[in-house]
Amino acid sequence: MPTALVTGASRGIGRAIARRFAADGYDVAVNYRSSEAAALEVVDSIEDETDGAAIAVQADIGDDDAVEACVETTVDAFGSLDHVVNNAGINQHRYTPDLSPDDFRRVMNVNVAGTFAVTKAALPHLEESTVAECPSVINLSSRLAHAGADYEPHYASSKVGIIGLTKSHALEFGPTIRVNAIAPGYIETDMTDATTSEEEKEQKRQEVIPVGRLGKPEDIGQAAAYLRDASFVTGETLNVNGGQRMQ
Numbered sequence: 342m343p344t345a346l347v348t349g350a351s352r353g354i355g356r357a358i359a360r361r362f363a364a365d366g367y368d369v370a371v372n373y374r375s376s377e378a379a380a381l382e383v384v385d386s387i388e389d390e391t392d393g394a395a396i397a398v399q400a401d402i403g404d405d406d407a408v409e410a411c412v413e414t415t416v417d418a419f420g421s422l423d424h425v426v427n428n429a430g431i432n433q434h435r436y437t438p439d440l441s442p443d444d445f446r447r448v449m450n451v452n453v454a455g456t457f458a459v460t461k462a463a464l465p466h467l468e469e470s471t472v473a474e475c476p477s478v479i480n481l482s483s484r485l486a487h488a489g490a491d492y493e494p495h496y497a498s499s500k501v502g503i504i505g506l507t508k509s510h511a512l513e514f515g516p517t518i519r520v521n522a523i524a525p526g527y528i529e530t531d532m533t534d535a536t537t538s539e540e541e542k543e544q545k546r547q548e549v550i551p552v553g554r555l556g557k558p559e560d561i562g563q564a565a566a567y568l569r570d571a572s573f574v575t576g577e578t579l580n581v582n583g584g585q586r587m588q
């Protein structure tokens with residue numbers, strides 16, 4: 342079976358991507374930082390509902406040694422690595438006067454340097470992949486990379502960085518490996534629940550998002566499956582936001 346590593350797959354968008362890849366016939370490594378029980382629940386759900394295998398792999402994506410070990414554990418378990426989804430990310434709702442340079446660096450370290458580190462560790466294995474659709478890397482950017490974000494300047498900056506990294510790696514790794522990004526709009530997960538009231542959600546549904554609903558993690562799972570299979574697409578950022586921001 343072809344294989345994929347999804348970082349930050351214990352919850353939210355990463356969980357949906359891992360489950361979608363498994364449903365599509367992939368063995369999946371479910372990376373997590375601290376939510377072991379949730380990651381094991383994802384593994385169990387994959388093994389119950391699909392023919393594929395899954396493993397939970399603990400690693401802090403901000404830690405280079407842990408990243409190396411995570412990739413090696415994945416390859417040892419499955420024998421190959423065909424796709425990487427760099428989904429793990431953190432945010433923090435803080436206005437610049439209350440944001441320290443260390444806060445800024447911490448978000449950049451996980452979101453951008455962590456994405457770089459996972460891709461670099463996976464590179465030799467992706468180069469050896471023989472999957473028909475061409476091995477790929479899919480990075481999670483955000484609508485806020487384009488729009489900016491008050492209270493989240495470090496987060497928005499990190500998501501711009503992801504787009505630069507995606508294009509650069511698409512140039513460096515072609516034609517062997519494709520590299521794309523997804524820029525989700527508002528997706529209901531723990532990350533967004535932490536900063537949005539029910540009134541704000543209703544306003545987004547009614548006035549802000551043309552399709553009239555909030556995004557679901559499965560919407561991003563579908564986008565990731567498209568980019569995984571789209572053998573003539575590389576260096577792209579796919580906007581998945583219900584029309585909230587059209588380009």
Ligand SMILES: NC(=O)c1ccc[n+]([C@@H]2O[C@H](COP(=O)([O-])OP(=O)(O)OC[C@H]3O[C@@H](n4cnc5c(N)ncnc54)[C@H](OP(=O)(O)O)[C@@H]3O)[C@@H](O)[C@H]2O)c1
Nearest residue numbers: 349351352353354374375376401402429430483528530532
């Ligand atoms: N939700 C949205 O509306 C939205 C919009 C645009 C972009 N995004 C991006 O989509 C991605 C997923 O977002 P989400 O809303 O699903 O987030 P979430 O609900 O907060 O889940 C975050 C996931 O990332 C993991 N994680 C966090 N820090 C990690 C680290 N240092 N090492 C390894 N894993 C780590 C968490 O693991 P633990 O459970 O172990 O902590 C969890 O599985 C992020 O990159 C985010 O920036 C989200």
